[in-house]
Amino acid sequence: MSFFEIKKISKRFGGVKAVTDVSFTVQEGEIFGLIGPNGSGKTTLFNLISGFYKPNAGSIHFQGNRIDGKEPHQINRLGVARTFQVVKPLKRMTVLDNVMVGAFATATGPKEAKAIACETLDFCRLDHRRKNLAGELTIGDRKRLEITRALATKPALILLDETFAGLNHAEQDDSIKLIGRIRDSGVTIIIVEHIMKVIMNISDKVHAINFGETMAEGTPSKVVSHPEVVRAYLGEPYDHHA
């Protein structure tokens, strides 16, 4: 039994096929990259995994539980947390309160939730913003808050949706380090990302999709040299040393 597995999953909206027959497996402790052009169905896949959409066919398994068809909050409680591509900060709550909302997943009371939240904020290097309202944060901090909040629910698997988009170089480097720390803490990661540098540096395995269908899967270097991926997505072969 694998840690996380998607079997032949499909999703249609009206007549439009968003995802067709996608399957993959993620091992515990892995960083699993998901790439593909815009509109190729990556976010739809995330929404399927996290329960926001219900698949038309196929199944999703996590730690031995079948999770497709469950409600998003149930899936979160089973240990799958997610972030949103378009960040959804709880704007008129403080950063600390934002994270506490997540922390209540395991905490018994406000005190404990606060302790967990502070710990997670420290871990993500966001504690200097704890008293700010989430609506006041810069885009970089918002992305980070999104991750912090998801981590506070103590997941076993976290889905990161384009957490690097819109960040400057320094912030990107910080985030790469953060993802490393998350993995080191024992959380498995599935990441959707456009910035190839990130994918190449951190992923253990990459899965490429286009028009909702699998193009290639394998190690990062294998996938970026796959001719179809090059044609549909990269435009030119990825230069490892650029």
Add this chain to the structure above:
Amino acid sequence: MKNSSLLISLLLSGLLTIVSCSPNDSKTPSTDQPDPVNVGIVLPLTGKHAKFGEIEKLSFELALEKVNAEGGINGRPLKLIFEDTTGKPDIGRSAAEKLITQNEVVMLGGGYSSSVTAAIAGVAINKGFPFLVNTGSADIITEPTAHTPSGKKIDRLKKSNKSDDITTKIAELTKKAEKEAESILSRYAIFRLNPPVSEYANGIESFLAQVVKPQTAVILNENSLFGTKGAASFQKTCARLGVRVLLKESYDQGAIDFKPILAKVKDLDPDIVYMSSYVLDASLLMKQSMELGLNPKMFIGGGAGFTLPEFYTAAGKAAEKVISATLWHQSIPFPGAMEYYDDFAKRYNRETEYHGAEAYAATFVIADALRRAKSFSPEEIRDALLKTDMETIFGPVKFISYGAKVHQNRLPTYVVQWIDGKLTMIWPENLAKQKYVYPVNWPEERK
């Protein structure tokens, strides 16, 4: 924080000043005149019922001039202080409380809709304060025993339709209810000038029995207290007359289209159609009946809407020959009735109707009681009201107790008919201005 606490204290002190320093109207500085006797009148001057509130207010004012011209209250002028209830019970209660505590009035009058009147009655009951109701028509307002636990039991018993020995049970319970209400009865100072809604249609009963002699009836009513109670009492009338009620249906005020229901009525082909509606629903009902060619032997209105001038203006020839129950009509040979009607028309350039007459008459009842009261204490005014026995434009006024009712003025009701665009008294026959038109050739009338 300092600033905000400053603001808090400012606001608080402001509130307290408003509360503590608001002026007391009763202490008017005029010295050359004797102090007026203040009476509070609660009426809906804004809101949905404002139209009738206004007619009543104008009538009160008209009557007040007469009273003061006659010398007021033993040399002191009578002063009516009007408070707006906006047609809402809680606000009505605010108005009553204000009149009693701030304006120090000696008694209350007015009260339009039943819900507001009932809320004000609550104040009057609590304080044993005299309150002369002249419009609020819910029966319970003059039935203090009806709200006690035993009173409610009686009510349920009556509704349950069990025929076996309920009369003795009711008698037993009535005694019990009276005991329960004793503390209230001893200081119950609510009096009502107008008949309760359950008696509105009484006058029509004899007309139907002697003239129309219908076999079948349809009852349509508005879904308000006035409408439902009016319809229920007419249903009883039908039962007494042996008239079969083919359909009894209520509707929400403000419907645009009555045709479906009227088509159903047409299908049933009843002898009479009884309608308990306010003015414009009444005119729509008549207009659409005409459009459908619904022609029973008689259309009967349950008062209110069917007697207003607007009814005829809006319904036009569809209103012709329609009859209605009414509480008052200017042609009733009570002293001053016609005079009041003319005065009102001259002064305000508009027509008045029975609500105005109630208010007008109430002013004289108030003045009469206050003149006879030994002092202006609530108890003395109550005693004076109890001894009322006078003639008004609304008929003879005497507050009696009957059935579960106390302090209720008992009045006959009348039947009027729209004849050639004029609302004419036709029943009882001895008071009739003109002979009723029956049978009616509807298609001819509506050409």
Add this chain to the structure above:
Amino acid sequence: MKKHTFGIVIAGILAVAPLLIDNDYYLHLMILALMWVVIGSAWNLLAGYTGQVSFGDAAFFGTGAYTAGLLHDHLGWSPWWGLLFGPITAIMVAVPFGWICFRLRGAYFALATLALNEVMRHTATIMDGFTSGMAGVMILQSFTSKIPYYYIALALAILSVVCVMAVMGHRSGYYFLSIREDQDAAESLGIDTHFYKMISLAIAAGLTGVAGALYMNYMGFIDPEVVFSLHDISIMAILVGIVGGVGTIYGPAIGAFVMVLAQELFRTGGFGVITSLAESTGNASMITIANNMTQAHTLGFGILVVLVIRFMPNGIAGDWEMLVKAVTKKR
């Protein structure tokens, strides 16, 4: 702690108020205001904190009121039992409604509550065998003095404010806020948003039901148009919340007092100040102005509502700092 001092001081003032002002009229206004504190706080919990705007508070208010009245009518129980059973029946109305309608979001949910309001009103009117229909329910009041009602209303008002405060400090409070801010984010953080919206609705309905039962006991008479009134109860509840400050603890309480007093101020022409001024000067035009003023009081009230929403959209408590600045700057 600072926040609590404010509340405790106000509660203290209110507790001794009847000793200072022995006047039935003012006490009546205070009782009404305190009742609105309960309703406003309840509405605020659901709308201000959970983001589910209700246009149908009267449905719960009326249910509470009718529970009190009908317990007396049919079973002969004291209407005070309504304070206990009113909220229970109100919750019984709220829970199935919420279960069905909370799949609707935003304005659609608001419309559904509006429909619930109307359905309840019609039901109470149509079922006249049970509710006495438009004839209404009348009871005799238990106390002739206003003092007991005042303290009961005060206790309920304090209870409701404390209740909201406690809920907001608890796990559900955080969840309510997160639902208001972003329902998807809340859902992704493992919050059963449907369930927590129902909790919020149930608490709000319960509190509103208590207020309804209080109304029955205090006013002595109810009918469907009065207690299920869209305009006088549901919309008024919203105005109390908005004027006071949405999403603040004390906002609804402030709003309740401001609205009740403002309404009365307008109705009586400044508690009679203008009329008496006019009468004392004896100036004919002044008297006409005074008469017109009192005639136009509902208009004045409406204009006040428009101005408040236009210029103080966060209410008195929400725009407190702005207010403070505006006042202190002038000095």
Add this chain to the structure above:
Amino acid sequence: MELLLQTLVSGLLKGGVYALIGMGMTLIMGVMGVINLAHGQIMMVAMYITYSLFAIFGIDPYLSMAIGAPTIFVLGAAIQRYLLNPLMRIETILPENQVLMTVGIGMVLTESMRIIFTSDYKSVQVSYSNAVFFLGGVSFSMPLVIDFFLAVAMTCALFWFLIRTDMGRSIRATAQDKEAATLMGIDTERITWITFGIGSAIVAMAGAMLLPIFYLYPDIGGPFTRKAFVICILGGLGSTVGAIFGGITLGLAEAFGATYIAMEFEDMIGLVIFIIVLLFLPGGFKRLTGV
């Protein structure tokens, strides 16, 4: 049989008027997403204008639309521009602030009319107020028949306006995605007040058509606001064609309810349909027809 036909005809004709009332609102709700709780009150103001024109100058209610509708357009546009739009710019906890603003506006309109015209009931009696013709024993009210065809014509005109004209396209773009419309160079702010104006003008016409067969007093607005909601939700927000279906459905449902259940359930039926549609057909008929 006659009863059935009469019910059907009554429902259909009434539905026509309802459709016009709902159409104005669906435009406003669809484009601005504002629940306009002053919709019926705006109609009430229009009815007073029609009434005054008739009472003072003897202008026929149908002709007076030419004056009434533009006046109400200005009123509606001003409400949106000076009272509602400023609220959109302010960050508040509840987006529903605008809804509450419309409540306040409704109060102000009602009370203003009350001060000018008092609470007296007014009605306009014209020669054709009671005109009827019979077809196979079924009575058709002449004014309602005219209103019905006017409603259909108005729907077509509005539909054409939205589809074919630049302004209409801008309105539709704004309704679909305000931000995108702004990026495309549409002055969305201007669009919002124009839309509100048009919506108000349409309901003003509905009011003018209603007056010869109905009556008027200041509190008449509220019930029509509520009816307009039901129609909007039934038809689908922003759908003009939906509005006419919604109106007719409501008219028919009420008529059949009144005949075959009981008239006291008339309003209940509308509300129940409303809740059912909200729950099971969110998006209303628009979802079924696509327009």
